Amino acid sequence: MKSEQPIEAPHLERGEGVYVFDSDGNKYIEGLAGLWCTSLGYSSTEVIDAITEQLHRLPFSHTFGGKTHQPIQDLAEKLRAMVPVEDAYIFFGNSGSDANDTHYKMLRYYFNAIGKPEKRKIITRERGYHGVTVAAGSLTSLPANLAHFDAPLEALHILRSDSPHYYTARKGNETEAQFVERILQNLEDQILAEDPDTIAAMIVEPITGASGVIVPPDGYYEGLQALLRKYGILIWADEVICGFGRTGADFGCTTMGIKPDLMTLAKQLSSAYFPISASVIPGWMYDAMVDQTNEVGVFGHGYTYSGHPAACAAALKTLEIYERDNLFAHAAEVGDHLQAQLRAMFSDHPLVGEVRGKGLIAALELVSNKTTGASFDKGIAGATAQKLCQDNGLILRAVAGNAVALCPPLIITKDEVDELLRRLKLSIDAAYEALKAQDLLAV
Numbered sequence: 001m002k003s004e005q006p007i008e009a010p011h012l013e014r015g016e017g018v019y020v021f022d023s024d025g026n027k028y029i030e031g032l033a034g035l036w037c038t039s040l041g042y043s044s045t046e047v048i049d050a051i052t053e054q055l056h057r058l059p060f061s062h063t064f065g066g067k068t069h070q071p072i073q074d075l076a077e078k079l080r081a082m083v084p085v086e087d088a089y090i091f092f093g094n095s096g097s098d099a100n101d102t103h104y105k106m107l108r109y110y111f112n113a114i115g116k117p118e119k120r121k122i123i124t125r126e127r128g129y130h131g132v133t134v135a136a137g138s139l140t141s142l143p144a145n146l147a148h149f150d151a152p153l154e155a156l157h158i159l160r161s162d163s164p165h166y167y168t169a170r171k172g173n174e175t176e177a178q179f180v181e182r183i184l185q186n187l188e189d190q191i192l193a194e195d196p197d198t199i200a201a202m203i204v205e206p207i208t209g210a211s212g213v214i215v216p217p218d219g220y221y222e223g224l225q226a227l228l229r230k231y232g233i234l235i236w237a238d239e240v241i242c243g244f245g246r247t248g249a250d251f252g253c254t255t256m257g258i259k260p261d262l263m264t265l266a267k268q269l270s271s272a273y274f275p276i277s278a279s280v281i282p283g284w285m286y287d288a289m290v291d292q293t294n295e296v297g298v299f300g301h302g303y304t305y306s307g308h309p310a311a312c313a314a315a316l317k318t319l320e321i322y323e324r325d326n327l328f329a330h331a332a333e334v335g336d337h338l339q340a341q342l343r344a345m346f347s348d349h350p351l352v353g354e355v356r357g358k359g360l361i362a363a364l365e366l367v368s369n370k371t372t373g374a375s376f377d378k379g380i381a382g383a384t385a386q387k388l389c390q391d392n393g394l395i396l397r398a399v400a401g402n403a404v405a406l407c408p409p410l411i412i413t414k415d416e417v418d419e420l421l422r423r424l425k426l427s428i429d430a431a432y433e434a435l436k437a438q439d440l441l442a443v
Contacts, residue, residue, distance in 0.1 A: 015042025019313030097131030206252025248359030
């Protein structure tokens with residue numbers, strides 16, 4: 001796709017561990033794990049061998065008409081034992097976007113099956129990110145992902161609620177507890193105005209990614225779940241980024257105390273070595289859908305590559321490595337080190353308004369005035385910091401305008417974290433001086 005702006009990005013040729021190398025021989029720490037996904041880094045020969053062996057044995061098989069194969073059965077059973085959804089059933093796809101689209105369709109199918117066709121609205125949150133396909137893209141709330149695409153929000157019955165980001169959405173001198181109370185009251189008012197009997201589910205990322213690594217305040221999820229249960233609205237957890245160790249636990253739901261009805265998985269499921277996603281639903285939902293499917297004669301949904309044998313083999317080996325090498329516990333330990341050092345280095349930095357994150361996912365909110373929290377126009381601070389990080393051998397990503405996100409591979413060591421932070425500090429200091437020289441700091 002042609003861009004009007006020149007793209008100054010490294011032409012990557014190979015990777016090793018937490019490092020990637022460009023065509024000029026430059027070495028970078030991959031500080032965002034690609035796109036929040038390469039949990040095992042860039043040289044897991046075990047996963048590569050598992051994919052290769054499967055390609056030699058059975059390079060393709062679909063799952064239509066009752067067909068199946070051993071890797072998909074093994075992976076489904078493995079995930080059923082892991083997820084916090086009782087009696088879970090799993091539909092496999094190819095990306096987080098299509099997995100969320102699958103959930104959207106299955107919710108319609110389920111509520112039709114139980115005689116509640118009017119229960120079809122989905123609540124999402126401001127600054128949420130859930131993909132780019134038509135339904136998932138409509139659930140996404142980032143301006144750039146909606147502008148000019150004419151997302152069919154009304155046709156898809158998408159509702160939007162408050163972002164749970166205290167730092168940017170608080171009013172006046174609100175405490176975190178007051179902020180939580182206010183936005184949950186707003187949500188209840190919205191539910192009542194819309195009629196609870198017309199609302200199917202609410203989709204949430206336990207901790208957001210592309211919207212700036214937002215960690216909701218204490219009490220938010222406890223209150224949110226009580227509210228949704230009160231009105232019979234299903235809780236749909238988008239774990240595409242948080243799942244499989246990223247937050248220092250098996251799932252972001254574990255870290256944030258969420259008991260989901262539905263779960264969306266992708267990215268770290270296979271360490272991104274092969275595209276695969278999973279839409280997880282509870283048994284009671286599956287049973288109702290089976291009864292309806294029997295009337296039709298077929299469940300009319302699926303992808304050619306759903307449960308691709310090589311993708312399942314990659315995921316199985318990845319999950320095996322997580323368990324064998326205790327990587328979730330490793331991510332928790334190294335993540336504690338990362339979070340502590342980030343706060344020690346940047347809490348008082350004049351360019352940083354907030355340091356946030358859990359485990360091995362974090363962000364720095366760059367502000368033009370530390371006292372007021374004033375931001376920068378058009379994401380100039382985020383873009384400046386991202387470019388300087390790249391110049392200093394660190395690949396990160398500016399998200400939601402002026403937040404700089406970190407999400408290194410789970411295999412990163414404390415020494416490598418320290419080197420990442422050294423390069424980050426150098427870059428943020430340089431960004432501050434560059435923005436100051438351009439007279440872009442608010443007074």
